[in-house]
Amino acid sequence: MMETPRLSVVIPVLNESGEIESCLSALSLLRKEGVEVIVVDGGSDDNTREKAAPLADRIVISERGRARQMNAGAAVARGHHLLFLHVDTRMPQGFDGQWLADSEWGFFNVRLSGSNLCFRLIERAMSWRSRLTAIGTGDQGLFVKRSLFELLGGFPDQPLMEDVAFCAGLKASARPRIIAEPVLTSSRRWENRGILRTVLEMWSLRAAYFVGVSPGTLVRRYYPE
Numbered sequence: 770m771m772e773t774p775r776l777s778v779v780i781p782v783l784n785e786s787g788e789i790e791s792c793l794s795a796l797s798l799l800r801k802e803g804v805e806v807i808v809v810d811g812g813s814d815d816n817t818r819e820k821a822a823p824l825a826d827r828i829v830i831s832e833r834g835r836a837r838q839m840n841a842g843a844a845v846a847r848g849h850h851l852l853f854l855h856v857d858t859r860m861p862q863g864f865d866g867q868w869l870a871d872s873e874w875g876f877f878n879v880r881l882s883g884s885n886l887c888f889r890l891i892e893r894a895m896s897w898r899s900r901l902t903a904i905g906t907g908d909q910g911l912f913v914k915r916s917l918f919e920l921l922g923g924f925p926d927q928p929l930m931e932d933v934a935f936c937a938g939l940k941a942s943a944r945p946r947i948i949a950e951p952v953l954t955s956s957r958r959w960e961n962r963g964i965l966r967t968v969l970e971m972w973s974l975r976a977a978y979f980v981g982v983s984p985g986t987l988v989r990r991y992y993p994e
Contacts, residue, residue, distance in 0.1 A: 776866035777805040777848030781831075781838035785856045786815040788955075792856045793824035800826065804866050809842040811835075835907070836924040836931035843915075843923060852912040857955035860910065861948075868948060874913040874939045875946030876905030883956030887964050896951070903945050904936040908954045911935070917942060929974070929984040 778796060782789060789808070796806050808821045811833035818828055831841035839853050850869045854860075861877070869875075878896040881888040899905045911932060921938050924931045939945065959967045974987055 772803070774803050774805040774848045776850045776852055776869065777807060777843075777846035778852045778854050779807050779809060779839055779842035779846060780825075780854050780856055781809045781811065781835050781842065782813065782817055782821070782856050783811040783833060784813045784815050784817060786813070786817045786820055788856050789817050789821050790824065792854075792859075793821060795859050797824070799860075799864075799866060802865060805846060805848055807842045807846055809838040811838050834926075834928055836926055836928075839931075840923040840926075843918060846915075848915065850912055850914055851918055852910060853907065854910055855907050855954065857957065858908060858910060859953040861950040861952060864950075869912050869946075872912065872914070872946040873917055873943040874911070875948065876909040876911050876936075877948045878951040879909050880951040880953050881956040881959070882953055883960060885956075885964065888956050888959070891959070891964075891968065892951075900947055903940045904933055905945065905947075907932045908952075910952045913939065927984040928988045930978045930987070931984075933975070933978065 778799070780792065793806065793808070796804070800806055806825045807827045807829060808825045809829045809831050810818050811831055822828055827845060829841050829845060831838045843851055850866070850872070852869070876899065879892050881892045895906070895908070899909060905911055917939065921935070921942070925934045927934065936945070970991055974991060977987055978984065
């Protein structure tokens with residue numbers, strides 16, 4: 770019988786042929802140490818799956834939607850802990866999965882890849898906010914013990930803010946472990962859409978969600994494409 774891995778990394782993707790090889794190559798040492806890497810594709814029409822296949826332990830095809838994809842990956846994962854990782858997020862140097870052994874759930878501080886000084890303010894605000902609220906985001910590498918994930922029923926099936934809703938449920942069970950060593954997350958979203966515009970949109974999204982606007986409405990309003 771195969772030994773149960775201590776950690777399974779679940780990566781939801783959609784049309785990420787330009788990023789997937791870099792993401793998975795960065796996890797190659799972890800794979801050699803027995804960490805399971807699962808890529809969950811939401812229906813890419815490029816060659817994301819073909820590029821991922823030799824660099825991952827398993828490719829899963831799922832309905833589109835980050836929450837559904839992450840739940841699909843968790844359903845086949847074998848690890849004691851689950852780590853949900855965005856394709857453009859890189860783990861800290863020296864991370865080996867042992868950091869999470871005694872953790873119920875948690876996330877990392879975050880550093881953004883861009884050199885603009887605005888990104889230093891944004892990343893600090895993100896890390897400070899998550900510590901204050903005990904709610905992390907997908908950009909911060911969410912991790913959770915499998916038994917707790919299953920107890921909560923996984924990510925809620927919603928098209929936006931699934932990470933916020935998930936963390937809100939988790940913190941009712943246990944305080945998160947917040948790891949000071951940051952993950953490195955791409956600043957491409959801010960660079961492509963504009964830094965100020967993106968910050969304002971993200972603030973508006975969170976504010977609207979917390980006053981009760983449905984995730985479906987928010988998706989149509991902010992991402993009409």
